[in-house]
Structures are given as C-alpha cells and as structure tokens.
Amino acid sequence: MKPPANNRAEPAHPPGRGRVEPPLRRLATPWQRLALALGLIVSLLLALWLFSPILTPFVLAAAIAYFLDPPASYMARLGVPRGLAALLLVLALAALSLLALLLLYPLLISQVTVLLQRLPAYVLGVGRAMREALTMLSDRLGPEVVDSRLQDLAVGQAGAIISFFGSALARLVGGGVALFNVFTFVAVTPVVAFYLLRDWPHLMLRISAWLPRRSAGVLRQLARDMDRVVSAWLRGQLLCCLLLAAIYAGGLSLVGLELGLAVGLMAGFLSFIPYVGSLTGMLAGLLLALAQFGTWNGVGQVLGIFLLGQIVEGYLIYPNLLGNRVELHAVWVIFALFAGGIAFGFLGVLLAVPMAAAVGVVARYWLRRYLESPLYLDPPRSGS
Numbered sequence: 001m002k003p004p005a006n007n008r009a010e011p012a013h014p015p016g017r018g019r020v021e022p023p024l025r026r027l028a029t030p031w032q033r034l035a036l037a038l039g040l041i042v043s044l045l046l047a048l049w050l051f052s053p054i055l056t057p058f059v060l061a062a063a064i065a066y067f068l069d070p071p072a073s074y075m076a077r078l079g080v081p082r083g084l085a086a087l088l089l090v091l092a093l094a095a096l097s098l099l100a101l102l103l104l105y106p107l108l109i110s111q112v113t114v115l116l117q118r119l120p121a122y123v124l125g126v127g128r129a130m131r132e133a134l135t136m137l138s139d140r141l142g143p144e145v146v147d148s149r150l151q152d153l154a155v156g157q158a159g160a161i162i163s164f165f166g167s168a169l170a171r172l173v174g175g176g177v178a179l180f181n182v183f184t185f186v187a188v189t190p191v192v193a194f195y196l197l198r199d200w201p202h203l204m205l206r207i208s209a210w211l212p213r214r215s216a217g218v219l220r221q222l223a224r225d226m227d228r229v230v231s232a233w234l235r236g237q238l239l240c241c242l243l244l245a246a247i248y249a250g251g252l253s254l255v256g257l258e259l260g261l262a263v264g265l266m267a268g269f270l271s272f273i274p275y276v277g278s279l280t281g282m283l284a285g286l287l288l289a290l291a292q293f294g295t296w297n298g299v300g301q302v303l304g305i306f307l308l309g310q311i312v313e314g315y316l317i318y319p320n321l322l323g324n325r326v327e328l329h330a331v332w333v334i335f336a337l338f339a340g341g342i343a344f345g346f347l348g349v350l351l352a353v354p355m356a357a358a359v360g361v362v363a364r365y366w367l368r369r370y371l372e373s374p375l376y377l378d379p380p381r382s383g384s
Contacts, residue, residue: 028214036212048344048351056347061192063350064093067234068193069200086197094190104265111262118258122291129290222361229357233328237272240317244268244309248281251305255298259288267306271313273337274330278313282306332356 048055068089075085115122196203211219245268252260267281282303289302336356340348370376 028212033212033214048347052344052347056350057189058192059347059350061189062196063234064090064189064193065196065200066231068093068197072197072200082201083198086194090190090194090197108262108265111259114258115262122288125291125293129296218365222365225361225365226354226357229328229361230354233333233353233357236318240313241268241271241277243317244271244278244313247309247312248285248305251308252285252302255301255305257285257289257298257302258292260285263288267309274333276334278306278310328353328356328360332360 068086072082072085072089075088076082080088208216208220245265247264248267249261249264252264254260257263263281263285266284267277270277270280285302285306286299289298290296292298333353333356336352337349340350340352340355342348344351
C-alpha cells in the first residue's frame with residue numbers, strides 16, 4: 001500500500017537556509033604563481049642537464065622546423081597540404097646540405113693536406129719575415145730597445161702560433177665528421193624536423209591553450225616579441241654568414257692564398273659570433289700570408305680582403321638584412337654563446353640566442369613595468 005499523502009507543501013529551500021550558492025572560484029595566490037614559474041624554470045634546466053647528451057639532434061630539428069615554418073605556411077595557403085609542404089622543404093634542405101658537403105669537404109681535406117705538408121716551410125717563412133721586421137726596428141730604434149733575445153722570442157712565438165693554427169684547422173676539418181654521430185644527425189634530425197614542421201601550427205595552438213588564463217595575453221605578446229627578435233637575428237645572420245664566407249673565400253683565393261678557401265669559409269661561418277669570426281679569420285689569414293708570400297705586400301692584400309668584408313657587412317648587409325629589427329646587443333650575444341657552450345656544449349650554442357632573446361624581451365617588459373610604476377614615478381621628497 002502507498003503511504004498516506006502528505007498534504008503539507010514542502011518548503012522550496014531547507015528550513016533556516018536560503019538559496020544554495022555555487023562555490024566561489026578559488027583564485028591563485030601570488031606565491032602559487034611564483035611557484036609555478038620557478039617550477040617550470042627549474043624543470044627545464046634539470047631536463048637540459050639530464051638529457052643534454054641526446055637533446056642536440058632534437059633541438060637542431062626544432063630550429064629547422066622554426067626556420068622553415070614561414071615557407072611551409074605560405075605553401076599551405078597556396079593549397080599545398082601541410083604534410084607535403086613539410087616533406088618537400090625538409091628534403092630540399094637535406095639535398096642542399098648533402099651537395100654542400102660533397103662539394104666542399106674534399107676541397108677542405110685537400111687544403112688541410114697542403115697545410116700539413118707545408119707547415120714547416122710556413123713556420124720558417126713567418127720566422128724569416130718576423131726577423132726582417134725586427135731587424136728594421138732594431139736599426140731604427142737601436143739594439144738596446146730590440147735586442148737579439150727579444151728577436152728570438154718573437155720569432156719563436158710566431159712559429160708556435162702558426163703551428164697551433166695549422167694543427168687546429170687540421171683537427172677541425174679532418175675530424176669534423178667524428179664530432180657528430182652520423183646516424184643521429186643524418187637519420188634522426190630530418191625525421192624529427194619533418195614531424196615538427198608538419199604539426200607546428202597545432203603545437204603552437206596547444207601550447208597557447210595551456211597558458212594560464214590570467215596572464216595569457218601578456219605571455220602571448222612576449223612570445224610574439226621573442227619570435228620577432230629571434231627570427232630576424234637567425235635569418236639575417238645566416239644570410240650574413242653565407243655572404244661573408246663567399247667574400248672571404250673568393251677574395252683570398254683570388255689573391256693566391258693557398259689555404260684561402262678554408263680560412264674564408266671558417267671566417268664566414270664563425271661570423272655568427274659578432275666580431276669573433278672576422279678577427280679569427282683575419283689573424284689566421286695574415287699569418288698564412290706572411291708564411292706563404294714572405295713579403296708584406298701579400299699580407300696587405302689579405303688585410304684588404306678582410307677590410308672589404310667588414311665594410312660590406314657594416315654598410316650593406318646589416319642595414320639591409322637586419323636594420324633595427326634585431327634588439328640583441330653584440331656583447332650580449334657573445335656572452336650568451338660562450339656561456340651556453342661552456343654549460344651545455346654544442347647544445348648550449350644552439351639554445352644561446354633564443355635564450356638570450358627571451359631574457360632580453362622579459363627584461364625590457366619588466367623595465368617598462370618599472371618605469372610605469374610608483375617605484376619610479378613617486379615624486380622626490382620635499383627638501384631632498
């Protein structure tokens with residue numbers, strides 16, 4: 001049987017209580033936001049420290065995907081499927097790299113062979129030229145200023161320097177393949193670069209969706225600023241290195257320097273470190289010219305080639321390719337490259353410029369915040 005119906009109306013809400021309100025949304029405290037930021041930074045550094053021996057091909061693949069994303073996006077807008085565009089671009093880059101290796105590496109090996117064969121003659125040539133120059137100084141300044149012991153010391157040090165440069169260049173070119181794991185860089189890097197390039201827009205959208213809602217707008221703006229700085233520096237510096245390598249290698253070969261190709265390519269490719277590549281190449285070229293020609297006329301021709309390269313770099317390449325888009329000071333780039341190389345080796349060199357750009361963008365953001373804050377805008381105390 002059914003229980004007797006209760007004729008009393010049930011209250012709309014439990015007695016003594018009003019409408020049940022939804023629970024208030026918890027807000028993150030400043031300490032929680034700080035802990036999240038510090039946790040991400042510590043986790044990233046710990047991952048770099050633990051996995052640095054195997055991260056190099058993956059970071060290199062990410063750099064390739066980042067560099068090729070604009071042309072892949074352009075091809076996708078033209079109607080080419082993103083996967084096919086990524087495959088074609090990665091294959092084209094691999095073909096160009098293989099062609100450059102097949103063309104340049106035998107030439108560099110032959111130049112290293114010439115260097116090793118003529119290194120004793122180079123040392124003697126540098127010593128003879130240095131002794132002649134010191135003899136002229138001794139005749140003009142007197143033997144009490146430039147004595148025989150100073151001459152012997154200078155000649156010996158010049159020979160040691162040319163021997164060091166020769167052996168270092170031979171180890172660099174002759175053992176270049178041994179520095180890299182062939183299977184890792186030839187097989188793994190292109191495959192990872194293809195998948196990253198194919199999925200790059202989706203990866204960026206996914207990362208953007210993970211940003212904390214409170215700071216998403218600021219973080220996206222900072223990311224756009226970092227992308228602008230890094231892309232301008234990388235693409236401009238790559239073109240700059242290629243043009244300088246062509247100028248130095250072609251010019252030194254035209255003046256008859258036997259190792260002009262190797263010295264020019266080394267100086268051009270090392271130019272991604274501001275001033276270091278050009279100065280290193282110029283010093284090596286001057287010493288080799290002094291050793292080969294034995295006259296200061298040949299040294300002047302080599303010096304003229306490097307001065308021409310610096311003029312082209314300063315007045316043509318940088319104003320037209322980079323301009324004011326790159327907000328990375330040369331000293332900051334040099335410090336970042338050397339610090340990254342010391343900390344993580346070749347992996348640190350790859351990560352140095354993006355990290356330097358990120359630190360620079362964040363520092364400028366906080367500087368703007370400081371200049372707009374009461375800490376800076378508070379009026380001075382009266383009487384001070």
